[in-house]
Structure formats: structure tokens, C-alpha cells
Amino acid sequence: MTTIFWMLVGLLILAALLIVLPPIWRSREIAAADQDQRNIVIARQRLVELQEQLQTGTLTQAQYEEQRAELEVALSDDLDIPTQAKASGTKGRWMVFVLVLLVPLTALTLYAGLGSYASLNQTSDNSAMPGPEDINRMVAGLAARMKSNPNDAQGWLMLGRSYKYLQQYPEAADAFAQAYRLLGDQAEVLLSYADALAMANDGRLSGKPAELVFKALALEPNNMTGLWLGGMAKAEAGDAAGAVQLWRKLEALLPPDSEARQEIQTLMANVENRRPEEQPTEAASPGIDVEVSLAPELRTKISPEQTVFIYAQALSGPKMPLAIVRKQVSDLPLTVNLNDSMAMMPEMKLSRFDQVKLIARISKSGNATQQPGDLIGVIDSVAQADHTRNIIVIDSEVK
Structure with a gap:
């Protein structure tokens, strides 16, 4: 790790020097003729502008003649100035040697004062996922906040999902009930509420959970969660044909060869292949x-x-x-x-x-x-x- 780190440092310094040094090292000569030509071009452009202003009436003939004379005098003065533009081929190259030493030295000095190689080897403790105690504390904090802000519908939804994650299903059902009170008949709210009620009742959907599920399906007939729970509710009620009908619709919405689709197909096969005479008798299995x-x-x-x-x-x-x-x-x-x-x-x-x-x-x-x-x-x-x-x-x- 140390070798890689210093290799990276060296490459970065080298890259910085390659950007800074070539312009300084290259010699440049600016010929006097180049300066004269620029002055002439500028004067010509200015003269064209004066002529256009004369034609449009912006300048009178007298003003035009006066400004043209001033332009000629200025150009004459510029062309008479002796130039010292030719630079020495080696002028400024001393900066190259200074920068070669200064850039690495400055970088290393700043790193020594402000950086820390040890930080590269820090463990992932600081980014560790929260543990169960942390989650419980956060959920308790959210529950306390909802008591002082009972009209926060999104807060109730978040609290319900948190309780469901912790498998505290009665509390989850209460939280979703509050969200339902505020948001009304929305499919996802209805289904979350139904699922929490069912889990609080040992997984049974009969009664109010089933009522909520079918109300959600009336709003969103292709809701996959609703189709799954609706099929479960039908099967629980002994309506095998109704369960299969909902699950077939769900099967068509699931990706081919997905695990969920395979489970649905197995469930449908179990329900369809079961004959009435195979129904269990009242004599309970010993388990x-x-x-x-x-x-x-x-x-x-x-x-x-x-x-x-x-x-x-x-x-x-x-x-x-x-x-x-x-x-x-x-x-x-x-x-x-x-x-x-x-x-x-x-x-x-x-x-x-x-x-x-x-x-x-x-x-x-x-x-x-x-x-x-x-x-x-x-x-x-x-x-x-x-x-x-x-x-x-x-x-x-x-x-």
C-alpha cells in the first residue's frame, strides 16, 4: 500500500510539472514586423469604421477628416517606436529549475502538515451499518416525533414501515391506520395497512385485511402486491378458482424465469391439483x-x-x-x-x-x-x- 501511495504521489507531481514547464521552456521571438503589422491592421479597421460613420451621417465631413488625421498621426508614432521585442532564447528558463524543485517540495510540505497517510488505512468502522439497538432508538425517536406532529402522513408511513421491519406488527398496523386516516384510499397505503394487520393476526387475511386488499385492487387492478395478497386471501377463504385467477394475472406481470414467478406457478399448481376429496378432515394432524x-x-x-x-x-x-x-x-x-x-x-x-x-x-x-x-x-x-x-x-x- 505504501509503494502504491508514493507512486501515485510521484505521478501527480509529474503531471503538474508537464503542464507548467513546457510553456516556460520553449523560447519565443516576437519580430518587430509582427508588431507593425498589427498596428496597421488596427488602423485599417478603424478607418473602415470612420468611413461607415461618415456614410450613415453619424460623423460630418469635418469630423471625419479630423479623426482620420488623428489616426494617421497615431499610426505614424507607433511605427516609429523602436522595438525590443526579440526575446532571448533562454530568458525565463531559470524558472524551470526552480519549479522542478519547488512543486514537489511544496506538495510534500503541505502533506506533512495537513495530510495523513494513516487515513488511507482507516477501517470501515465509521461507515458501519447501524445495529439493532441503533435502529430501535431511531424508531423510538420517530414515534415520539409523531406524537407531537400527528398530521404528518409521510411520517406515519415511515413509522409503519420501520415497525414492520422490526416485526412489531401491531404497532405497524396502528401507524398505517394513521396514514390511511390522513391519505385516504391510496393503493399502497391500503396494502401496507392490510399486510401489517394480517401479520399481527398470525398471517391471516380474513376480515378487514382482505377488505383493504380488494379495495386497493379496485383502485389499481394490476398492482402486483395487491394481486399476491388478493390471491392469498381468496385461497384462505377456500376460493381456489378466485386465487388462481388473481395469481395468473400476477404471473403475466412478473419477469420470465424469475423466482417470484416460479413460486406463483407452484402455488397455482398446488391449488389446481387439489381435489375436494383431498381436503383435510376435522381430525387434526399431530404435527x-x-x-x-x-x-x-x-x-x-x-x-x-x-x-x-x-x-x-x-x-x-x-x-x-x-x-x-x-x-x-x-x-x-x-x-x-x-x-x-x-x-x-x-x-x-x-x-x-x-x-x-x-x-x-x-x-x-x-x-x-x-x-x-x-x-x-x-x-x-x-x-x-x-x-x-x-x-x-x-x-x-x-x-
Whole structure:
């Protein structure tokens, strides 16, 4: 790093000298004839101007003759001045040697007084992303500001999104409700409000969330978030045909070969291929027992209030949890039972899959989406028919 730095310094000084020195080094001779010719050209131009002024009536004949005589006298005086314009070929070249020494010396002196090479090696600590505590403090500050300024609609939207990021869904729903009060029926506001209400109700869209979603779709029929949530609401209500209709519309709007489009296609296939006789009976599935603990060597990397997600996923297709439980690190070790009552939507219940993946993850940000730095434990495949307790040890870090 030191070698590169000084190479750059040298190149910059060299560039500065290449700009400054050539004009000084080159010798110039200004011939006397050149000066005379310029004076004659100027006089001729002035004479043309006088003639034009005479023709337009700006000058009288007498004024014209007087100014022409003055011009001739001035030109005669200029041509009689002896010139010393021929410069020596070496005059001023002494400045070259001065600048060659002065420019680097001045640059290095200023750098020594004002610069710091150590600043090039500073760590990224100053630009580090804010941690969970910083985010919580900023959100609390925004919430306090909104109490004193309750008519700031954009502030309520920002607060709602912040609470949603922190997975504080009841608070997010309250904030979006305030934004809805101020902004009225705007699709994005309606959908944000609906989503927060649903998440505060364990992911269920029935009732007011569904009402808000379909009101948003009436305003913007091609809103992709609205189509997704509308399909979920239809599926939750048992209207498979209605869900597929909305998702097909969404599928046409998504980029070809995108992961989102593939998930939509899988969901539609699951809904369309399910026959009425395949509907689950009232006899509830016993579910899957999961015991979760934390590896001792990772205890120093977490705090008691951080969120623990324990969930089951299908081995292929959408990554939406088939059943999910949310706890805190302070609850560990613990045992939970994942079952159909924890499904995100009726068409994606745990009992419909013979083999599932089990995951326990500590989210440092509180976000349901897996992020680098989260701690995780996984059982890659568990058979529904196997009713033994499944033990997950959270023992690795997401990279």
C-alpha cells in the first residue's frame, strides 16, 4: 500500500510539472514586423469604421477628416517606436529549475502538515451499518416525533414501515391506520395497512385485511402486491378458482424465469391439483415436535431479546413456511409442536407434505427474511410419519 501511495504521489507531481514547464521552456521571438503589422491592421479597421460613420451621417465631413488625421498621426508614432521585442532564447528558463524543485517540495510540505497517510488505512468502522439497538432508538425517536406532529402522513408511513421491519406488527398496523386516516384510499397505503394487520393476526387475511386488499385492487387492478395478497386471501377463504385467477394475472406481470414467478406457478399448481376429496378432515394432524437449543460457543454472539423463528418448509417449491413459531433467545432451550394451525394459508399446510425441512434461526435484525449474520440450525429432511422428537441445535452462522 505504501509503494502504491508514493507512486501515485510521484505521478501527480509529474503531471503538474508537464503542464507548467513546457510553456516556460520553449523560447519565443516576437519580430518587430509582427508588431507593425498589427498596428496597421488596427488602423485599417478603424478607418473602415470612420468611413461607415461618415456614410450613415453619424460623423460630418469635418469630423471625419479630423479623426482620420488623428489616426494617421497615431499610426505614424507607433511605427516609429523602436522595438525590443526579440526575446532571448533562454530568458525565463531559470524558472524551470526552480519549479522542478519547488512543486514537489511544496506538495510534500503541505502533506506533512495537513495530510495523513494513516487515513488511507482507516477501517470501515465509521461507515458501519447501524445495529439493532441503533435502529430501535431511531424508531423510538420517530414515534415520539409523531406524537407531537400527528398530521404528518409521510411520517406515519415511515413509522409503519420501520415497525414492520422490526416485526412489531401491531404497532405497524396502528401507524398505517394513521396514514390511511390522513391519505385516504391510496393503493399502497391500503396494502401496507392490510399486510401489517394480517401479520399481527398470525398471517391471516380474513376480515378487514382482505377488505383493504380488494379495495386497493379496485383502485389499481394490476398492482402486483395487491394481486399476491388478493390471491392469498381468496385461497384462505377456500376460493381456489378466485386465487388462481388473481395469481395468473400476477404471473403475466412478473419477469420470465424469475423466482417470484416460479413460486406463483407452484402455488397455482398446488391449488389446481387439489381435489375436494383431498381436503383435510376435522381430525387434526399431530404435527411435528421440535426441540431447539443453542450451541454453547455461539452464546456470546446473541442477546436474550433477539427473535427465534422455528418453522417447516417444503423440500421444493415456495419457501413460505408451512408452519412457524416465533420465540426469543431467552426462551431457549425449548420444545414446540409445528402443526396445521400455524399454516400461513390453507393450501400450504404442513399435513399436505410427506417430507419437510425443519429450520431454527436466530434473527439479529428481527426480520423474517434470512440475512447474513443470523444463527441457524437445520434438519434437511423429516418424514411426517416419524413422530419422534426432532432435535435442532443452532450451531452455524449464515454467510
